[in-house]
Amino acid sequence: MARARSRYAPDRGLTGRMVTTMFLIGLLYVVFVGVLLAALRGSWPIILIITGGLFIAQFWFSDRIAAYGMGAREVTPEQAPELHGTIDRICALADMPKPKVAIAESDVPNAFATGRSEKTALVCATTGLLRRLEPEELEGVLAHEMSHVAHRDVAVMTIASFLGVLAGIITRIALWGGFARSRPGNDPAGILLLLIPLISAVVYAISFLLTRLLSRYREFSADRAAALLTGRPSALASALTKVSGQMARIPTEDLRKAEPYNAFYFMPAFSAKESLGRLFSSHPTLEQRLDQLSRISTDLSR
Numbered sequence: 150m151a152r153a154r155s156r157y158a159p160d161r162g163l164t165g166r167m168v169t170t171m172f173l174i175g176l177l178y179v180v181f182v183g184v185l186l187a188a189l190r191g192s193w194p195i196i197l198i199i200t201g202g203l204f205i206a207q208f209w210f211s212d213r214i215a216a217y218g219m220g221a222r223e224v225t226p227e228q229a230p231e232l233h234g235t236i237d238r239i240c241a242l243a244d245m246p247k248p249k250v251a252i253a254e255s256d257v258p259n260a261f262a263t264g265r266s267e268k269t270a271l272v273c274a275t276t277g278l279l280r281r282l283e284p285e286e287l288e289g290v291l292a293h294e295m296s297h298v299a300h301r302d303v304a305v306m307t308i309a310s311f312l313g314v315l316a317g318i319i320t321r322i323a324l325w326g327g328f329a330r331s332r333p334g335n336d337p338a339g340i341l342l343l344l345i346p347l348i349s350a351v352v353y354a355i356s357f358l359l360t361r362l363l364s365r366y367r368e369f370s371a372d373r374a375a376a377l378l379t380g381r382p383s384a385l386a387s388a389l390t391k392v393s394g395q396m397a398r399i400p401t402e403d404l405r406k407a408e409p410y411n412a413f414y415f416m417p418a419f420s421a422k423e424s425l426g427r428l429f430s431s432h433p434t435l436e437q438r439l440d441q442l443s444r445i446s447t448d449l450s451r
Contacts, residue, residue, distance in 0.1 A: 155245040157299040158377045163370040167305045170363045177355060212263040212271070212303075215413060219261060221251040221273040232274060235284070239292050242378055245299055248272045252279070257399050258392045261413040262294040262303055270298040278415075281395055282388055289385030290392075290415055292375035300374070302367045306360065306412060364412045364431040372438055373445060380449065382442040389442075392416045393435045 182197075226233040233250055240247045248262070248270035258277040264270030272294050274287070282290065297303045372389075376382035393416060396404070407418040412431040432438075 155243045155299040156378065157243055157245075157296050157374045160300065160370045160374065163300055163302060163367060166363055166366055167302060170359050171305060173359055174356060208265065212265060212269065215261075216251065216263050216271055216273065219273065219407075219413070220253040220255060221263075221271065222253065223249055223251045223271070231284070232279065232287075235288050235291055236272060236295075239288065239295050239378070242292075243295060243299060245295070248295070248298060252276060255403070255407070257403055257407050257418060258282075258395050258416075259407065259418075260290050260294050260415045262297045263413065264298060265304045266301070267298055270303075272298070277395075277399075278392070281391060283384075285381060285384040286388035286391065289375055289379060289381060290388050292379050293371045293385065293415060296371040296374035296378070297367065300367070300370065302363075302370075303413075306364065306367070360412065361431055365433050368432050369438070369441060372441060376442055376445045377449075382446040382449065386439050386442040386446075389416065389435060389438055 186197075224232070229250065229252060232252065236247060236250055246267050248264065248267070249272070251271055251273035253273050253275045255275040256277040257275055258281050260272070260274045260278055262270060262272045272291060274291065278290065279287070372385060376385055379385070396416065396418070404418040407414065411417040417430065417432045
């Protein structure tokens with residue numbers, strides 16, 4: 150029999166957004182591959198093999214690549230008893246299997262979760278986070294990350310980002326390899342090849358916006374689910390405030406190294422304050438997150 154759902158509060162809004170994002174990303178993917186097939190008719194087997202192979206590789210290995218890129222090192226209960234103990238308590242509260250537990254050697258105070266499913270999930274905290282947070286604050290942060298696993302939005306984000314990555318690769322190949330130089334300029338096929346970089350750029354931009362919109366909502370959802378599960382929204386709010394304040398003291402070079410993985414992190418390495426910057430931000434603002442936690446705290450106190 151299938152295992153029952155976890156005790157994390159379900160979020161229909163998140164589910165609906167994930168389904169919509171996957172549908173739109175899939176539609177973009179079909180259009181994108183269709184354009185390539187039309188432009189390079191004689192090479193359609195190679196195109197399908199390459200795009201299919203990249204998609205499979207992205208689905209199966211992207212979580213490992215992300216974990217490796219962020220420096221995650223899996224640890225045993227003997228090596229990190231407090232971290233494992235906190236994860237054990239959350240798993241008991243949520244009634245869900247325990248993920249792999251890892252630590253990343255970084256002074257940037259943060260945490261993240263990766264994995265295609267609960268069986269392959271990994272939850273990681275940085276040494277900077279473990280050193281700065283109190284036990285109840287750490288529990289709030291890890292409950293936030295575990296909700297990403299329970300809601301399976303980590304897997305959706307991984308898949309949703311694939312088309313943007315592929316479009317970016319094709320754009321660079323088209324610009325550097327000179328697809329258009331392979332045919333005369335007055336040839337219709339040659340004109341179509343000239344459009345490949347433009348189409349790829351448009352696909353990348355749309356994919357980027359879709360994943361950013363989903364990313365911001367999933368952070369709201371994870372904050373809410375963690376606060377309701379632990380019953381201590383104030384602890385999560387305290388962790389958010391403390392981590393945000395500490396970010397300003399981290400060397401810019403370290404923050405820039407972490408920035409490419411912002412969509413996975415509990416708190417972004419850089420926070421955009423301008424309205425245009427917020428549109429492209431992977432996370433809601435600190436004020437928005439604290440406001441939601443304040444409302445949840447008021448509701449729970451009733």
